[in-house]
Amino acid sequence: MPSDPVVALEVGTSKVVALVGETREDGRLTVIGMGEHASKGVRKGEIVDVENAAACVRSALHAAEENGQVMIRRVHVALSGGHIQSDINRGSCRVMGAGGEITRADIDQVMDLARAMNMPPEREVLHSIGRQFCIDDDHFVMNPEGLEGAKLSLDMIVIHGIRNRLRNTVKVVQNLPMDVQDVAFSGLCSSMAVLSPEQKEIGAIVIDLGGGTTGYVAYSGKVMAAIGSLGVGGDHITNDISLAFGISARQAEMLKREHGAAEVDIASRGRRVTLPPEVGFPGRSINLASLQTVVNARIHEIFRMIKVKLDPLGLNGIIGSGVILTGGGSRLHGVCGLAERVFNLPCRAGAPWDVDGLASAVENPEYTTAVGMLRYGFANARAKPPFSWREFLKRLFGSGS
């Protein structure tokens, strides 16, 4: 018996995507329906125009209903925005079990302590993900139950964002009306979609080059080392091009897709590309090397920003499988080569891993986040979450909903 379908919704800066997925008998995730709509009213991953955004979400969901032959009542929403950041918080306690044996009660207590992080009042915790337990400050284990020790510590990555902005996206969906079953950070979803357990173990960096934001996640030794989001994305590349050459955003977007490259190609020196005329705009030609210079400056900066965030963690030499790029930006010509140079690691473009179903949804890097959201939805439906999501949602989005 296939499971009940789960619907993942991503309200992105460039498009709204709704995917309908189910797990087959063998447990494999299968995408059975998808709907998409160009996004309006979203800038840098955050809602700026509620009405336009709602209309786009409605049409994307409607398309997914038709495509997947399902009625959509509840959705899982992926949240993004440059304000979403993470911190590592450590909780420690003395082992209370008889004879120094660590029990379930000790683990629960240390998890509560690690989760309780001091934060500014406007921020809300989105996820708290346990990294490793540490016994007596020197012995790292994944599951300490039954082991002996005097002191138990736990490092937790706490992902948090600004409450009002997280709510905005959820409100748009709730006002459709539509039940929001669960929410997750889009960067986390992307990493869940592209990383296999082996890759997590040998270490990997996932960079999701989205339209309005760029998400990054680093794993090493099965443990999440860093996660976060930058409010810079493909939209910025388009905007840079449009300002550099004084052309419309639409033309700039077209130039980026057709001729953009992350590195200046020697062969493009002196070559020009023609822009067709459009209403109010006579046709003109653009120096190809200049175009690539503009794109290179921006994308190089984005990678450098991520590198600045990751460098203090001392990940050198422990990222075995290198950098995996996903999201629409990973289609940019030459982007892997640039990432290799910046991070000094092998790099490849990644699409969702171990997913069946609609080819367009599972093979294109643009849908990675939504596929990851499906996987997240199923994972959290199967394994009982350590705390009630309903309670969490109530806290996050007000008891009235």
Add this chain to the structure above:
Amino acid sequence: MTQQFPAQSAGLSQGIACIMGLGRAGCAIIGRLAMRRPVGPALAAVHTDAKVLSECTAPTKLQIGKRATLGLGASGDPDLGRRAAEDDMDLLRGFFSGKDIVFIVAGLGGGTGTGAAPALVTAAQDAGALTICFVAMPFSIEGSGRRDRAEKGLVELTGIADLTIAVHNEKLFDPADRQISLQSAFEKIADALDTGIFAMWKLVSRRGLINVDFADLRNFTKDKAQPCVFGYGYAGGANRADVSSEAALKSPLLGGESIAAAESLLVSVIGGPSLTLSEVNRIMAKVTEASRRETRVFMGASVDEEMGDNLLVTVIVPSADRTADPPGGSAVGADGQPASVEKKKTRTKTTQDILPLTTLGKGRFKDVEPTIFEGEDVDTPTFIRRNIPIDK
């Protein structure tokens, strides 16, 4: 001379220039140029006002915005001036085609000069030409509205033109001098612009003995967001090298501290056939002395028959107004009268207002909360923040 070497590539190496005067002030200067320097680059006058054009002595006249202004002026409205130029982009582009260097001369603060200049720059750049703008900034007596428009226009122009050179009318005159008539004041301004254009044209037109390369010029103008100022000195006689270079370096147009603060500067030396090597040496020594050690100096020298025994030295530097805040900036006026110092102070203040660079150039992100990373607003295009020159 140009025949001596095979042209490296079509286009730029030819150095075909044209000078375009825009608006009332621009037309007046083109008229002067047409009378005083009949041999030289192509001259054209551009205006919205048919009457001014008909009185102008320029060989080519282009009337723009017949539909937008009905042949009258832009009546001090830059938006109208802009629309006028945009209506006739094809006409302008046609004129610019085949030109390698385009000089645009305009007085800022009015409608046509302020509004249409950016459109002209764009049209010239579309035709593949290097654009150099000479603009006159209004007197403060012309009113604050005019000054505000002029300053806004200057910021816009510096953002797009390859090189923008501003002449601050006020700086040309000692405020204490009450004798000068209005007419001779404007004559003096036209003289300064005329000289600056002549020197710049000689410098880049590749007809000189020592030429400034286009690559050098692009290097020089890398920090495009900053307008340039220039000073010149003209002298004859035995000590002409010393006298002319000193006059150029001390020119009130430079605003005193520009040279010492400049990261790079352009020097043009123009003399008659009697110009000697030691004179050029002497001039360059003076310039290097006045500037900092690490300043990059680009120089060009050329011979013009009409100069006779005279020597013209022109120095072009990025304006120091953006950073300079001279507490007792008495480098200009040696007299140091309290009245003149006071006047200068208010002037520096207003010029500082013209560069709200942080809000410029954010395009679609101008209304959203900025993304700040390491103190930089990353919504502004990276190439602007990194000063990467973009060849359009």
